[in-house]
Amino acid sequence: VMIFSLAKVTGHAACRIGWALVKDPAMAAQMHRYVLLNSMGISLESQTVAAQILKSTADDPVNSCITYACKVLEDRRDRLALALKGHPEFELLSEWGLYAWIRGKGDTSDTFMNRFGILGRPGNAFGVGDEFFRLSMGASNQIFDELLSRLNNS
Structure with a gap:
């Protein structure tokens, strides 16, 4: 299991966006169920900010916030x-x-x-x-x- 957070990658802590890479499909299903049951979902604002951050990084990696950081x-x-x-x-x-x-x-x-x-x-x-x-x-x-x-x- 590898867990990632946009805050750790780009420094945008307020987004509260994360993801995981899970090799075992059964474990992935359990993790998905846990997140669904224990969260209120992800706000539209956080999703929009995360999409903009990732897009800007992909569009111009040399001048991205990651490179700057x-x-x-x-x-x-x-x-x-x-x-x-x-x-x-x-x-x-x-x-x-x-x-x-x-x-x-x-x-x-x-x-x-x-x-x-x-x-x-x-x-x-x-x-x-x-x-x-x-x-x-x-x-x-x-x-x-x-x-x-x-x-x-x-």
């Missing part, structure tokens, strides 16, 4: 890595994605977040140790720039 995330990842170079006690672990995983060498996630006044998710929320934490790379430009400012000015 990838460029923004790559730029942010590079800028975060540069800011963390000034703090060798912290290591950027993830190369890509909407979240940056960071490990504190001898420090806990609370130490990092308190030291810089930054909010993130502690690693223990994801079943890993307290020395790990996760930062969102999908924040607004203003918030992300403030994150970098706090890292660079300490």
Whole structure:
């Protein structure tokens, strides 16, 4: 089973559109029945927005929102890595994605977040140790720039 969400692909979380690829027809039928019984359906607005997003992406993949988002995330990842170079006690672990995983060498996630006044998710929320934490790379430009400012000015 592979489950997808338009929000994860394009960043349009308000659409609430998703789909699944299911190899087993019996499992697919059970999943279909579950969705029908446990949802009120998909709003026409969400369907329209999803169709427009997918059409624009298919019509012009070079200038699509997906390409734009990838460029923004790559730029942010590079800028975060540069800011963390000034703090060798912290290591950027993830190369890509909407979240940056960071490990504190001898420090806990609370130490990092308190030291810089930054909010993130502690690693223990994801079943890993307290020395790990996760930062969102999908924040607004203003918030992300403030994150970098706090890292660079300490």
